[in-house]
Amino acid sequence: MTAPAPKHDVFQAIADPTRRKLLQLLVDREMPVTVISGYFPMSRTAVSKHLRVLADAGLVKERKVGRETRYRLDPDPLLELKRWLAYYERFWENKLMALKHYVESDERDGDVPAGALGAVELQTKE
Amino acid sequence: MTAPAPKHDVFQAIADPTRRKLLQLLVDREMPVTVISGYFPMSRTAVSKHLRVLADAGLVKERKVGRETRYRLDPDPLLELKRWLAYYERFWENKLMALKHYVESDERDGDVPAGALGAVELQTKE
DNA sequence: AGAATACGAAACCTTTCGGTTTCATATGTT
DNA sequence: AACATATGAAACCGAAAGGTTTCGTATTCT
Structure with a gap:
């Protein structure tokens, strides 16, 4: 079972x-x-x-x-959702950090935001 | 907008x-x-x-x-999900507490588990 | 200019979804 | 026993979902 x-x-x-x-x-x-x-x-x-x-x-x-x-x-199955969500939680923080960097530098030639976010962290899970 | x-x-x-x-x-x-x-x-x-x-x-x-x-x-909208989920989080704990009480008492006449859970906390949040 | 690439829109198809109504069955009431 | 109540199963329906193929258009490469 x-x-x-x-x-x-x-x-x-x-x-x-x-x-x-x-x-x-x-x-x-x-x-x-x-x-x-x-x-x-x-x-x-x-x-x-x-x-x-x-x-x-x-x-x-x-x-x-x-x-x-x-x-x-029965709230138990919500744990799965919580786990799933937890994986993305760090990206809120990362996004803020990237934004911060972007604001502090002046290399805003039109395609900076994505670049700033692009290489912050790498993780392939499953 | x-x-x-x-x-x-x-x-x-x-x-x-x-x-x-x-x-x-x-x-x-x-x-x-x-x-x-x-x-x-x-x-x-x-x-x-x-x-x-x-x-x-x-x-x-x-x-x-x-x-x-x-x-x-863009992980931002996941915040809504997080908020929604947070509302239910306490019920994991409540469920454990109820179970504990149930195990410790001996009033298990067949319909106890539901009763044990029923009145733990009351909250109507629209 | 002409060919190739990247993409979305549109039309179409099949399955699932959210809902209804009708019916059968189990349980409770008098 | 007869009636009422509580509920799920079944058949049905229109709309939305998830997919495909075809076509139009913008951009890039030779």
């Missing part, structure tokens, strides 16, 4: 605004589908499908209670 | 694996389209369209040099 057939990853899951709202709604409380769908301007079935996508990505857990199914957030 | 007609946001832009690879490729070096497309198993035009989506989201900047257009990463 390594990979339980993902079919939907975190990146896809959070791409849709409705699904991001869903995550936020379920962040601290568990809710059944009918209640959840009350917060959205679409059919219950549509909401249910969004919940399925989120569940596929592991961002939401379902629990059956009597005739209702309650959903709640 | 406030919002330049977004049309594609960061969340959509990074949803596609090809586009994530593009970002990584352009992270430290500037490249023209033809060279870029050499890294992908699809037509140059297809890559070009992906680059447009990234540019729409502001994740990539283009610069014309002679007959070629060079692209490079």
Whole structure:
């Protein structure tokens, strides 16, 4: 049991605004589908499908209670996103540094900004 | 000039694996389209369209040099993603705390985990 | 000037996405 | 038992996504 057939990853899951709202709604409380769908301007079935996508990505857990199914957030998969993002974080700093250098020098002949950024650091990961 | 007609946001832009690879490729070096497309198993035009989506989201900047257009990463819009993610970060900790409590107590009648998580913290941030 | 290169726009195709409506089923209520 | 409630599955639909091929145009090279 390594990979339980993902079919939907975190990146896809959070791409849709409705699904991001869903995550936020379920962040601290568990809710059944009918209640959840009350917060959205679409059919219950549509909401249910969004919940399925989120569940596929592991961002939401379902629990059956009597005739209702309650959903709640599971933030774990967001770690992958965090890791992905972390890789790019240093480039904010680099960009600032490059800008600084550019402002301090006067070699702005029209193609400097890119050059300033070009060779700051090199890294090929994967 | 406030919002330049977004049309594609960061969340959509990074949803596609090809586009994530593009970002990584352009992270430290500037490249023209033809060279870029050499890294992908699809037509140059297809890559070009992906680059447009990234540019729409502001994740990539283009610069014309002679007959070629060079692209490079602009990590700025990732800040929005970082902010979004930061909101959920505390819940990793909360989840661990809830788990700890659950393990230490013995009220595991079958529906404890959800309850343990349910009331840890309450926050409604639009 | 003429040929080659770099690129985007446009038209087109197939698959996925986000949504709806309808139906079947399980559970709860009287 | 009969009815109501909660939900997912299925069939369907229009629009968007991701791709291709073809074409037009700007730039560079001989």
